[in-house]
Amino acid sequence: MQYLEYLLLGYLVIWPIYIYLTHEKEKQSVIANPEQRIAVYRITMLQLWLPVMILMILVSQSHISMSDIGLQWQFGLANQIGVAALVLIGGYFLMSLKRLSESTENHQAIRKQLAYIQWLMPTSVKESRYFILGVSITAAVCEELLFRGYLMHMLADYMPTYGVVIISSLAFGLPHLYQGPIHILRTALIGGVMALIYLATDSIIVPIVLHAVIDMYSGALAYLVLRKQPSEIIAEKSR
Template identity: 35%
Template sequence: MMTLHIGEWIVLLMIMAMPIYSFWESDKTKRAVIAGHKTKLRMYQETMVYLWFPTVTLLALVLMQVVRISDIGLYWRSSMANWVGACLVMCLFVYLVLGVYKTKSNSQNNEELRNTMKTHSWMMPASRCELTWFTFGVSMSAGICEELLFRGFLLSVFSDYIGLFSSLILSSFLFGLCHIYQGWLNAIRTGIYGLVFSGIYILTDSLLIVIILHAMLDIYSGIIGYLINQSSIDNAKLYITKSDTKATAP
């Protein structure tokens, strides 16, 4: 039997409820956004509330000293592992910047990405306002909240009872299920990302590294989605212009 503080039980139950909520609401939200009954901005705002509600509860437990900061990995030791993790962040940043540049300048690559994004293009930003909310709202919230909950808290709680390896599998499985709204294939892919994030957390001994990596990847996906959507809009405008020109030609 797990002996946890009542507050920890509440956070644990909220985390367990997140995949259920995501599974229940995913199709409804998708249909509402595609049909125009719900804006992407509204969806982004609801996602932020969904992420921050259990996270604020967890942080309240930290302030109450029920959960220690060290238990959820929020520290920097200036160790070799920490600095290797920081180098990893810098390398990933350069790689993602190059990826954005390649996407912006290579239309053929855009077509490949457009096919890859078919299952979740409906949720990607298509305007600068949506991109701002996705970047500083959804992506930053996901990086902070999901890592605190699924890596920091769940690994700390489960490791004492079912072992580290089983904790990695369980937390990554739940993490993947929370992204079922992106389709089953992406949910599985996200679960694998969860395993990778967990491994980096264990190797670098700091959740701060993983939070930054997670947020960077989400911001990158938002920028790529925005560029692809803008490309589709520009192509549609060009097609309409050509059609109008042909229609008015003598």
């Protein structure tokens, strides 16, 4: 194993420990000063792109091939079904966001569902741009390449496929511990689904796009229900 691979694996081990040690302080900082939210977005993107840069160096040095990490496209039935599913999911999400923008009927219920992570979600136009176009796309590309592309490839030399899926999914869930213990499991289960899609399509492309669509939808949904309505702004000014 090349020394950069040890560095990359070390990063994946240390990263959730770092999040565990710092996330509460980060959360309280954003709650006390919401303007810090964009700084958190920037740090998150940097933390994700750094290990991917190491991975790309390994690829450039031919220690790992593009196909090893799923950066290829297979014109098979599985990918065709995947693309069709992405179109349907994307269309459903767009219709859902359209309904939310036209009616506030369900906003309160959604705000309650987002309570555990509300401190991190966008509440302004600028924050929503950072989250949707920055954090969401970064998370989709980087996490899929790291946990599905690289980690599954590396683990495949040491254990059967079911073990690869389980370990890589748990590794994917752990950095999300800032959301709470139950959401580590939820994220790991999502990781398991992404891993199965990756295995079925033999390409990381569909998981990346699906991951991006889900995260972008989450950011847009949060912005729609957490942004201040004109009446709320007027009420604040009158205080």
